[in-house]
Amino acid sequence: MxxxxxxxxxxxxxxxxxxxxxxxxxxxxxxxxxxxxxxxxxxxxxxxxxxxxxxxxxxxxxxxxxxxxxxxxxxxxxxxxxxxxxxxxxxxxxxxxxxxxxxxxxxxxxxxxxxxxxxxxxxxxxxxxxxxxxxxxxxxxxxxxxxxxxxxxxxxxxxxxxxxxxxxxxxxxxxxxxxxxxxxxxxxxxxxxxxxxxxxxxxxxxxxxxxxxxxxxxxxxxxxxxxxxxxxxxxxxxxxxxxxxxxxxxxxxxxxxxxxxxxxxxxxxxxxxxxxxxxxxxxxxxxxxxxxxxxxxxxxxxxxxxxxxxxxxxxxxxxxxxxxxxxxxxxxxxxxxxRPLQIADQAQAPSLRREEGRIEFSNVTFGYEASGKPLYDQFNLTIQPGERVGLVGPSGSGKSTFVKLIQRLYDVDKGAVMIDGQNIDAVSQTSLRSSVALVPQDPLLFHRSLSENIAYARPEASKGEIKEAARRARASEFIDRLPLGYDTLVGERGVKLSGGERQRVAIARAFIADAPIVIFDEATSSLDTITERLIQGAMRELMLGRTTIIVAHRLSTVKDVDRILVFDRGRIVEQGCHQDLIRVDSGRYRALYEMQDVAA
Ligand SMILES: Nc1ncnc2c1ncn2[C@@H]1O[C@H](COP(=O)(O)OP(=O)(O)OP(=O)(O)O)[C@@H](O)[C@H]1O
Ligand SMILES: [Mg+2]
The missing domain is CATH 1.20.1560.10 (ABC transporter type 1, transmembrane domain)
Known part of the structure; x- marks a missing residue:
């Protein structure tokens, strides 16, 4: 290159x-x-x-x-x-x-x-x-x-x-x-x-x-x-x-x-x-x-x-x-x-009206420019307000792409992605993205203080709100141990914090954002059991009352969600709750589950 x-x-x-x-x-x-x-x-x-x-x-x-x-x-x-x-x-x-x-x-x-x-x-x-x-x-x-x-x-x-x-x-x-x-x-x-x-x-x-x-x-x-x-x-x-x-x-x-x-x-x-x-x-x-x-x-x-x-x-x-x-x-x-903007707002695009957080994919066809065949072809799916959905499936099956389409990081080729009945193409990108809080796999932080990083979604948030968000994200215990506490500069891209700490800062950020839709791209790096529990506790608290999507790499994270979607090459091949899916004989989810169970 x-x-x-x-x-x-x-x-x-x-x-x-x-x-x-x-x-x-x-x-x-x-x-x-x-x-x-x-x-x-x-x-x-x-x-x-x-x-x-x-x-x-x-x-x-x-x-x-x-x-x-x-x-x-x-x-x-x-x-x-x-x-x-x-x-x-x-x-x-x-x-x-x-x-x-x-x-x-x-x-x-x-x-x-x-x-x-x-x-x-x-x-x-x-x-x-x-x-x-x-x-x-x-x-x-x-x-x-x-x-x-x-x-x-x-x-x-x-x-x-x-x-x-x-x-x-x-x-x-x-x-x-x-x-x-x-x-x-x-x-x-x-x-x-x-x-x-x-x-x-x-x-x-x-x-x-x-x-x-x-x-x-x-x-x-x-x-x-x-x-x-x-x-x-x-x-x-x-x-x-x-x-x-x-x-x-x-x-x-x-x-x-x-x-x-x-x-x-x-x-x-x-x-x-x-x-x-x-x-x-x-x-x-x-x-x-x-x-x-x-x-x-x-x-x-x-x-x-x-x-x-x-x-x-x-x-x-x-x-x-x-x-x-x-x-x-x-x-x-x-x-x-x-260079024209790859993703442009329509002239005078209105803001997305924040309502309950219903997500709808209707006849979505989408493929990356570089690859010939579309990844999603006539894809349909509705996620109900407040529903907790887990995405599982092999690598390259289109889970991250699904999340990117909701954030409109790419435009779909045909069909529409809608949030609360509004086509996301027709609303301003700023309003769309502020309605969707993302906790990424490997969160990057600004080289600014921890409180600035936590309050990034809403810079006017008070000290009290920041502390409360950190507490709910299970981040306060490690922040309080730092000599400079919330004023600690976290180093370029957050390198001075561990992966688990950065993830909790990202969750605190999502609390401050208070968006109706939350997306977790679960960390693949294995966290120790205590940290994993802390993070899962924080996640559960953040999910309350919000439409939630979890891209899961460890199936243990999605055991309790309302619905699990099993992706394969841009299609949903199985869906249902954990209990139902593990009962499907020679089912895809069951195969994945047994494999991880053996590995664990
Ligand atoms: N920016 C891109 N340009 C071209 N092709 C891409 C791009 N991003 C992803 N793809 C392709 O699209 C397909 C779906 O990728 P995606 O990232 O959605 O998979 P995934 O299910 O999230 O996989 P993983 O579990 O490994 O994260 C893959 O075949 C991938 O190679
Ligand atoms: Mg992915």
Whole structure:
């Protein structure tokens, strides 16, 4: 698995992002503060004018000095020209400073907004998307995207725009002053820019795209190995993982070398064109001077202009390279923004009306995108309000899928899932999910305090309510033993708690949520008998007055439920209470029961 999307179904395929897509998304942010942008542009134009005046005043200064020396009429005009020259220089730096101050505010605000928007969008992607995407890669894409936006904006608005205007301006000045040199210069600029764009887009960009892809793969590889660090350790597989990682790094190394080398080739091409142009213009000016059509000041104007433009054009190569890298990095963010939500609320979807908690599957057909045949075909089932239902069956028979469909983590292909007579497709996902409390198999906790974790469903819950929930979940006894009690930070993903402790925190959460429907995905890891009893006691208390679904791995958990559903390949092959089912001769449940009984 080299990238985050390699093995995922088409839902997760990267979207083809073009240059235009990148620019349109950037434009949304650029023009989000039009007034501030207009002020910045005013200062940019002032800078361009001063920039053009700079070589002109330099030429003027030299002409005045030469005239003063040759005619001997005094140096006053020369001193005035010097003052003018200095005034232009100083004013340029003042204007640039003010422009940057305003620009900084604009840039930081836009970056912050971009981050917020991207976070909000990615957070709404389906659980399926998140399950198929490395969190580490997503983190990198979002943070990298922020800096990529900054680089694109900076290069286009602060460099290419003013420098482009400056080139147009000086070319115009030259054409007015000495048309032949000016026209030659204009042709040279067009060739320079055209060649730069061609080499950059056809030769450099593809290499940059490949290098950026390899770079993302490194992030994904590190994230994968670190997430599974426990497995790596337990198999003593560090060396193997290192070898695997080395391959990823080597692939990046080779691609990076090619990309960087091609970047320098671009600079080389630009320099050759530029130096040749420089030679030609000065050569032609000397010709004009020999016929008395140009002064020493004109030569100084040209030389000053050359060194000024030379500086800009040297940067153009770098900027094009940075711009290309930034656009390929920003493409990930564009992908996030352009990607439709896999599970979307209908426009103005109402909230689910919380009633008694009746669950109905009516003619549901559903299959995972990756597999051909549907898992559920014309599936029908009603779970009565307050009923306690246990789901059993072999691995892969569709128990977890059943639960995911109730939470609408996937949309059904045909038919409908209804809660209290309301199609869950038609109500808001937030209201649906808050009506269904899930106690997962292996609960993950936020790296926040225990009380925040317990109160996650209802952050405004009082200290008393939190304690009461913990007590009913049989969690208070271990929490009270912790030195910091309810203020204990539980470590990233709750690693500082044992499996049984985390499960009880999850049950406490469900008490706070107070939803009419509760789903337990029973832990497969064997808990000690005391913990198991504690958890079963907590579960029984939570079930009271709520529709309950228990995905059971140990049949002992479902002995007392009202109805057991035996799943096999997406169908219910047997149902009834424990007592009835074990009496069925050669029944599926009985076979499962006898197997576990022997094992126990
Ligand atoms: N995200 C997915 N993409 C594609 N196929 C999936 C996905 N999740 C599950 N499946 C497939 O759907 C079928 C049912 O899976 P499900 O997770 O519902 O089984 P289960 O009964 O919960 O099994 P277990 O007891 O092992 O948890 C399996 O064949 C599984 O491979
Ligand atoms: Mg399962």
């Amino acid at each position: 080299s990238t985050s999307t390699a093995s995922a179904p088409s839902l997760h395929k990267p979207i083809d992002v073009t240059w235009r897509d990148v620019m349109s998304l950037c434009a949304v942010y650029w023009f989000s503060q039009p007034k501030r942008l207009a002020v910045v542009m005013g200062f940019v134009f002032a800078m361009v004018v001063l920039d053009i005046l700079f070589p002109i005043t330099a030429g003027l200064l030299v002409d005045r000095i030469v005239t003063a020396i040759q005619a001997g009429e005094g140096f006053d005009p020369a001193y005035r020209a010097l003052c003018l020259y200095m005034a232009v220089v100083v004013l340029f730096f003042i204007v640039r400073n003010v422009r940057s101050r305003i620009w900084n505010v604009l840039a930081a605000r836009n970056m912050a907004q971009l981050l917020e928007d991207t976070f909000a969008k990615v957070q709404k992607f389906s659980s399926d998307w998140h399950a198929n995407t490395f969190a580490g890669a997503t983190v990198r894409k979002i943070t990298r995207g922020k800096w990529a936006y900054d680089a694109i904006s900076e290069i286009l608005w602060m460099n290419f725009l003013p420098q482009g205007l400056m080139v147009i301006g000086v070319t115009a000045v030259m054409i007015v002053r000495y048309p032949s040199v000016g026209l030659m210069f204009a042709v040279g600029v067009v060739i320079h820019v055209g060649a730069s764009i061609l080499v950059a887009s056809r030769y450099v960009r593809p290499a940059n795209v490949r290098a950026a892809g390899a770079d993302s793969a490194i992030g994904a590889a590190v994230a994968d190995a670190m997430t599974n660090n426990a497995a790596v350790k337990s198999f003593g597989a560090e060396i193997r993982e290192e070898a695997r990682f080395r391959n990823t790094v080597l692939s990046w190394r080779e691609k990076a070398i090619v990309a960087w080398t091609r970047g320098w080739d671009l600079i080389f091409v630009q320099q050759v064109i530029w130096r040749f142009m420089q030679f030609l213009t000065i050569f032609m000016l000397i010709g004009l001077a020999s016929r008395g059509q140009a002064t020493a000041g004109d030569i100084v104007f040209m030389l000053t202009l050359n060194s000024q433009l030379g500086g800009y054009l040297r940067q153009v190569g770098d900027h094009i390279r940075q711009l290309q890298r930034a656009t390929s990095e920003f493409a990930d963010v564009v992908d996030f923004h352009a």
